[in-house]
Amino acid sequence: MTPDSPTHGPTGADAAGAPRASRPSVRRRVLTAAAVAGASALALTGCGLQPAASFVPGAAPGSIQRIDDLPDDAHLTVTSKNFTEQLVLGKIAVLAAKAAGFDVTDETNVPGSVAVRELMTSHGADFTYEYTGTAWLTFMGHEQGIPDKTEQWQAVKQEDAGNGLTWLEPAPMNNTYAFAVRDEAVSELGDVQTLSDITKLPLDQRTFCVESEFNSRADGFKPMLEKYGLELGGSGENGVPTSNVSILDTGTVYTATDRGKCNFGEVFTTDGRIKSLGLTVLEDDRGFFPAYNVAPVIDSATLREYPQLRDVYDQISPKLTDAVLQELNRQVDVEGREPADVAFDWMVREGFITKP
Template identity: 65%
Template sequence: MTTLRTRIITATAVVGAGLFALTGCGLQPATAYVPKVGAGSIKPLDLPTGAALTITSKNFTEQLILGKIAVIAAKAAGFAVTDMTNVPGTVPARKLMTSGVADMTWEYTGTAWLTFLGAAKGIPDRQGQYLAVRDADARNGLAWLKPAPLNNTYALAVRDEARSKLGNITSLSQIAKLPVADRTFCVESEFNSRSDGLNPMLKAYGLTRGDAASVPDGNVKVFDTGAVYTAADRGTCNFGEVYTTDGRINKLGLTVLKDDKAFFPAYNVAAVFKSSTLKEYPGLAGIFDKISPKITETTLRKLNLRVDDGGEEPADVAYDFMVKNGFVTAAG
């Protein structure tokens, strides 16, 4: 599974052009399947005949699940839905929104702030980051609803077997209190060199990379994408770089350490609508403001793992989430 930051920079104009060509031909992705549902807490809105929404998402597991949640919600509300989830790349998905082709997507506050809006630095405060993105993107004709608790950002995690040996560590600030020999890290190459990566994170927590009395270079091991989880689980290091919603955190028994000095930028996910769509159908805000609070890091770790490890369809996993929370019911 590719990393979120890597996925942000892999989209190309060629892909985007191809996507718009598909749209012009009236085609939908082959993944447009969602189970049929009955009424739940989401009730049909008072809609004009032919009311329709086009919903898009990126093409990694978490986004596929969230996209299907949105499709199910919109159908339950009475809309005819064009399912354009599974778009290959962050930039093409964004173009569908800014061009007016798509009406709704789920986006991350930090991604929009840094990648789309061109900010030089992320904002660690979740509410502050959301407000900054919401206000800036309003000028692009996009309306951000309240963000979900889910914050898909960087973190360090420790395997459960090592926690007791390390004094039941729970936060990043406690690393500086450990003996130098225990300050060992497994990271990906990108995180190893990012401006919001390992070295500045260590500095924020009172540690210095390359200092024999702090974090010697030999204490840091760099791995290919995805291998960090296995290395941390096997005890190659005490602290492994992770993404906070990755299902492998649960599967491998890793504990995410609290970023108690709020170093890492916020990447909370939120429902984003074309402003004109939300103005035309204001009832959508009430529907998605009910769904978003249920989208937590703990929940998405479980849902992501069902797809990535269990091989389930994102649409089926999204359906179970919607039924479990009472938003819809199983079709009779």
């Protein structure tokens, strides 16, 4: 499961392509989004948590210019889930829309994938960043993901068109499962760079740290080993004895791998701890893990009304790499910075916006 994956998704979606007049008005959509956000805030408070501030710094145009002839009342509602990466991406989306001249309602920090999905399919929000694998497996109910990044994006784009949602070009960042090794062990183990390289190691060096869910998933640890010609519980030439596998809490996997409890730890590819702990992600050279590339998803009616939004967000996506998100996530999770400030500084540094 990726960091945002719920156990189930919504069962229905709105029809696509309804004429603008038959769709909720902008004001109605804003109120709907606000109502969902209000309920989300209450849910957070009930759990002892507080929602993130909706404030983001002002944004002046940079390479993102104000859209010509944009009406003064042009409005965009941006939503996101409530974990670090999604908060950073949500603030990036808000800042971009502000620089383009929109009045923006910031509905980021909504708890869970399902609530965000319902905001988008009910047209209570105009924009979110979503993961291709999450949409395909959780929302659309397919049993298997598509490892090829382009094919996975094209599949969700085509299917979600029927829900009145348009997927723009995906970013290079792919927040999927992976295995990582501590940097100093790469050469010690014989220049291990790919998952296939693990098969070349002696049996006693094939040691793994994994979380309990991944260990038990039908598409998890055991089938991954089988994909690479290894047998969980086996003691022969291609075996991985169960004694070589440590089942740990998700957060503990990173530190345990860094401290040498195991050679290979299960990680998410854009987690900030990869950089802060000095871990190296191994290439999934046989394409076992599904693609979870992030992409801008826009309400199709909103995009028809403001087609310039495609150019606004298409110029940002190529810059959103695994390494970039690792660093931005690290600044929030390790340094304790606010997601809005991290997003703002990155947008300024890349030239997308300027300080007002």
